[in-house]
Amino acid sequence: xxxxxxxxxxxxGLITGGDPTLAGIVALSLGxxxxxxxxxxxxxxxxxxxxxxGRFPGRHAxxxxxxxxxxxxxxxxxxxxxxxxxxxxxxGSLGLLFTPGAMVIAQxxxxxxxxxxxxxxxxxxxxxxxxxxxxxxxxxxxGAALTVLWDIRFSLLxxxxxxxxxxxxxxxxxxxxxGNIDGVTRVMTTAIALETxxxxxxxxxxxxxxxxSIVIALNAAAYFVKEAAQRRYG
Amino acid sequence: MIxxxxxxxxxxxxxxxxxxxxxxxxxxxxxxxxNGAGKSVxxxxxHGLLAPTGGQVFWKERDLSRARRLQAxxxxxxxxxxxxxxxxxxxxxxxAAVPAAQREGTALQALEEVGxxxxxxxxxRVLSGGEQQRLALARAWALHPEVLFxxxxxxxxxxxxxxxxxxxxxAFDGAGTKIVMATHNLAQARRLGDEVxxxxxxxxxxxxxxxxxxxxxxxxxxAAFIKGELPWA
Numbered sequence: 001x002x003x004x005x006x007x008x009x010x011x012x013g014l015i016t017g018g019d020p021t022l023a024g025i026v027a028l029s030l031g032x033x034x035x036x037x038x039x040x041x042x043x044x045x046x047x048x049x050x051x052x053x054g055r056f057p058g059r060h061a062x063x064x065x066x067x068x069x070x071x072x073x074x075x076x077x078x079x080x081x082x083x084x085x086x087x088x089x090x091x092g093s094l095g096l097l098f099t100p101g102a103m104v105i106a107q108x109x110x111x112x113x114x115x116x117x118x119x120x121x122x123x124x125x126x127x128x129x130x131x132x133x134x135x136x137x138x139x140x141x142x143g144a145a146l147t148v149l150w151d152i153r154f155s156l157l158x159x160x161x162x163x164x165x166x167x168x169x170x171x172x173x174x175x176x177x178x179g180n181i182d183g184v185t186r187v188m189t190t191a192i193a194l195e196t197x198x199x200x201x202x203x204x205x206x207x208x209x210x211x212x213s214i215v216i217a218l219n220a221a222a223y224f225v226k227e228a229a230q231r232r233y234g
Numbered sequence: 235m236i237x238x239x240x241x242x243x244x245x246x247x248x249x250x251x252x253x254x255x256x257x258x259x260x261x262x263x264x265x266x267x268x269n270g271a272g273k274s275v276x277x278x279x280x281h282g283l284l285a286p287t288g289g290q291v292f293w294k295e296r297d298l299s300r301a302r303r304l305q306a307x308x309x310x311x312x313x314x315x316x317x318x319x320x321x322x323x324x325x326x327x328x329x330a331a332v333p334a335a336q337r338e339g340t341a342l343q344a345l346e347e348v349g350x351x352x353x354x355x356x357x358x359r360v361l362s363g364g365e366q367q368r369l370a371l372a373r374a375w376a377l378h379p380e381v382l383f384x385x386x387x388x389x390x391x392x393x394x395x396x397x398x399x400x401x402x403x404x405a406f407d408g409a410g411t412k413i414v415m416a417t418h419n420l421a422q423a424r425r426l427g428d429e430v431x432x433x434x435x436x437x438x439x440x441x442x443x444x445x446x447x448x449x450x451x452x453x454x455x456x457a458a459f460i461k462g463e464l465p466w467a
Contacts, residue, residue: 132283133313137373138302139329147325151316233316234359 003201011206022203026210029187032100032174033167036107037115040167041160043108044115045149051116052123053145066120069113074106078176081106085177098179103187106173111163118159126152154229161222165215235259236295236304236380237412239280245288249275251436252288259380261428262413264444266420268459272436273416274310274385280414281307281383303330306374307383310390312366314358319350319369322358326373344376345369348402364395371402382406384415388422400426420460424448432456 014022051062083089085097085105096102126148134144149156171189178185180194188211195204238258245252249272257263257280265273278284279291282302293301314322323341332340345351348368353361358369367387374382384403388396403426407413417423423430423444430447432440432455439453451457 130313130315132278133309135283136281136307136309137326137329137377143329147315229316232357234314234357 007201007205010202011209014202014206015210019206022206022210024183025186025188025191025207028100028185029168029189029211030214032103032187033107033164035104036167037111037160037164039104039108040111040115040163044112044163045119045156045160047112048116048119048121049123049145049149052120053127063117063120066113066117070117072110072113074110074170074172075176076172077106077110078173081109081173081177097177098181098185100178100185102177103174103185106177107167107170110170110173111167114166115159115163118162119156122152122155122159123148154226154233158222158226161218165218168218169211169215236293236301238294239381240292241280241289242292243289244279244286244291246272246275246279246284247287249436250279250286253436253438254289255431255438255441257381257412257414259412262407262415262426263429263431264423264427265414265416265431265433266418266423266427266447266456266459267416267433268418270435271433273418273433276433277307277383277385277414277416281305283307303377304379305381305383306377306379307385308367308370308374308387310386312363312370314361314366314369316357316359318355319345319358319361319372320354322369323373323376327376330377340376341372344372347375347405348372349398362395364391364398367391367395367399368402371399371406375402375406379411381412381414384413386417386419387415388419389417396422420448432459434459 048066051059051066081102082097084091085094085102086092087097096105127145130148130151131144134140134147139147169189171193174185174187175190175193178187178190180186180190186194188207192204192207192211195201195207238256241253241255241257243252243254244250265276267273275284279286282291295301295304315325317325320338320341323344324337327337327340328334342351342354345354348371350365350368350372353365358366361369371387387403388399391399400422403413403415407426413426415426427444430440430442430444431438432447432451432453434453434455439455440447440451442452447456448460451460
């Protein structure tokens with residue numbers, strides 16, 4: 001028990017004192033995950049919207065697939081990206097393995113299905129409600145789709161934040177493709193795993209506190225944005 | 235004028251059996267029938283939201299985009315965007331390619347017409363059901379349609395809100411807009427209708443002036459419907 005108390009005190013000291021190692025790890029974590037969520041949104045949102053609104057053969061299969069891929073195990077994604085990027089792999093010549101770039105790719109792959117599947121559901125529900133009215137007003141096709149996306153932008157933001165939460169808390173994929181190299185590819189989750197096994201509990205605990213705080217802050221942001229929008233726009 | 239509207243042997247799956255009917259300017263037309271008679275589907279075929287599976291729909295106005303712009307529809311449940319009441323009207327005017335400089339004036343005038351000007355800046359979706367339906371009518375009003383389709387516009391409203399809606403519908407009629415309204419509410423049909431198209435299981439059983447329809451319906455089904463009996467029981 002004493003070690004937990006002591007470790008927590010030291011951890012809080014690291015956080016409040018702005019320890020450069022801890023700050024660097026947190027910054028890299030956020031950089032990687034924010035990049036991944038940006039790419040995943042660029043890919044996943046239009047994909048989800050297209051599947052929601054479009055009518056084409058194989059649509060149901062894609063919906064089932066996207067929903068299933070939401071639960072993709074990070075280590076499996078890590079392994080797949082590792083095989084692609086390894087020296088002998090098809091994309092080995094890019095030299096991305098064990099770089100932050102590889103981590104961004106792995107996390108992007110991990111959260112594209114989440115953003116696509118959740119936005120598919122949100123857009124489909126809204127589309128069902130709006131479609132006839134918009135067509136009656138003379139809005140059709142792409143313009144109508146943009147109107148609907150803009151109308152549910154706060155729900156979509158919540159979805160993006162859910163993706164970010166998943167990315168920043170994930171360890172399996174980044175540890176395989178990043179390699180957990182000190183100062184290069186060491187992020188919060190991989191550092192926690194390493195420091196815990198090394199016995200450096202204060203740093204692990206400090207990172208854990210920061211990580212949980214970030215996840216809680218993201219969820220709080222998502223919740224309050226949605227609430228405020230609900231009050232403001234109904 | 236985009237009217238008359240001609241439906242020539244129009245069918246939709248097994249919901250609407252092939253029927254030919256003409257809708258012309260002037261008297262308020264009520265499409266009457268029990269639930270499931272095909273009223274909503276018939277209106278959507280007229281308005282162009284559904285493509286017929288048989289037959290054809292013709293407007294006198296051959297420029298279809300122009301014909302579409304000069305008709306509006308108000309649904310049973312109003313669908314409002316997450317914007318202000320005014321914002322919803324401005325959106326409709328923008329889609330209808332009304333010049334930007336005219337939009338706000340037109341929209342405010344339409345809100346005034348339905349008695350909602352004081353709520354112009356309110357978020358549309360927090361308005362009451364009756365207010366939202368009046369807002370839907372204002373949105374239609376702003377577009378100055380020649381034809382207004384109404385699909386059971388008061389079905390989910392209380393009597394007070396329904397009366398307000400009916401007042402706005404009369405104002406449309408007074409301004410020369412052709413009203414085509416689907417309802418299963420006999421009292422409302424009596425109050426608003428000039429002529430009745432009686433629909434039963436996807437067929438037009440009769441089309442008669444409202445007075446005559448209510449006093450001496452031609453078909454046994456319509457007579458039973460008026461008496462409040464279920465024709466299929």
